Amino acid sequence: MTPSSCSQTTAAAGCLDLATVSDIISHQHWSRLKVLAGITSAAAAAQLLHLLLDSPHADPPTVRRLFRWSESHFHSSHPLPLHCRLLHSLAAAKLYSDLRSELHSLAKSGRHSAPSILHSLSISSDTRRRGASLSVIADMLVLALVKNSRTESALEAFYRAGDYRCRLSILSCNPLLNSLIKEGRIENVEKVYKEMIRRRIAPNLITFNTVINGLCKAGKLRRAGDVVEDMKSWGLSPSVITYNTLIDGYCKKGQAGKMYKADALLREMVSAKIHPNVVTFNTLIDGYCKDGNTSAAMRFLEEMNRQELSPNVVTYNSLINGLCSEGKVDGALGLLKEMEDSNAMPNVVTFNGIVLGFCKKGMLAEAKGLLDDMLERNLAPSVITFNTLIDGYCRSGLMEGATGLKRLMLGSGIRPNVPTYNCLISGFCRNGDMSSATKLLDEMEENSVKADLITYNVLISALCREQKTAKAVKLLDEMQEISLQPSHVTYNTLIDGLCKKGNLRAALNIRARMEKGGKHANVVTYNILIKYFSGRGKMDEANKLLNEMLEKGLVPNRVTYDIIKEEMVERGYIPDIDGHLCNDAA
């Protein structure tokens, strides 16, 4: 049975039958292909590819080999419809690893949008079982886009796939959800999750854990709890990962009493016979440390040892950071020693914590000594090590030392980043050395390090301190030009600067801009304005503002109390021993 005659192969394959051509391709005799079959252009290759795809005898790997060779040989990419025919033929032959790698390069190239790929696939002439094969291809396409960090396109492909009645799987949907979380796009996580259920793509344990994680990261703890109920209704039980995720959510995003809730979750998991693991303890230890309760954290360390769960480097790092932020560097050094005697070897994060501890106490020689220790131990310092030290030097007013450290970091092959510049600029500003600060801004520009919110806040506060409020307002304009969202700090700093200069009208104007920018006046904003009026003896105005803030549900704080003490006492406010403000009437 001869596959084809000369007349069928025509100009594209010269006067060879497709079996011979296939043979030449599978042996990669490309020069013979050019000479004998006349494949001397991308167009000729494309024509031959179509012939091979039409023929029931050419096998897909051979087609793919010719496709790849001709694209690289003629330095041009084939049209999308041809590419789609290749994808269909690979899918029909169930050559999934070839299909995956084709889709990977298609996703990587970024030449085509997700909708155009799906459209082209849907009208491709190939395969009788197009529906099933389209689903597999679309599923792999979404995955390939996710893996190539093209999350937006992956999301688009996810939605379009539904229009073509493709059945996607959790193999692509779970990674998509994860990428959306990593990019902080929680709204989309919820939408994709709901759409999955609508399309009857059965979520599995990992899907639920992922969605719960996204909601926790966004601080939507109640919604996360709802999803736990969802998973139960699907017959799935929360796992240790589910609990750890929820505990971390409460530790990082919970309101007052959050550690109590985290602890309640721990008890709940234990009574559900789910054993806490190292991550559970690490999460709780970090939570208690961040809550300023290192003694509770240390008790959990002891509990770990009792349960024969070995603390690891993460456990110790949380504790060391907690102790250092409370000024207990000695305790941190004790733990460092304990680490060295155990299997948890200190890493760069460990050292960064202790460097910060020393810096906070102004022990710069010790901090710098640790950097030298790291270099001696062949433990590479990171940009954060240098930033921490540089900030320490800046806060002690040692700007030459800080600049020297910047040179040292460059010598170690680490490039300064935004925080590096922010620390230095803030240091120079504190010293009133605006010209050095400005030079650094130019240097950032040269190195294409983009100024961020903190850079602007530092500069605005420095200009306000020097009463150069017009320049400060200009910086606010500039932020909006480059669509950098100003924060409460930005506005409050400006309002404070303008009030101090006696320019109330301008301050109120900034307040109006603040509301327009979607940021509502907070306690700090009111404190600034109340201070302005009470400082001028305008107690009526000050009282009006106090009422206004109460109406908005804002809670006055110790600063408010100190500004208008008499009025606050009259209203029943009393500061407690910790400096917090209480109201016995409330």
Add this chain to the structure above:
DNA sequence: CTAGGGTTAG
């Protein structure tokens, strides 16, 4: 394929 640790303003 899902969970935990480090720097900069105020």
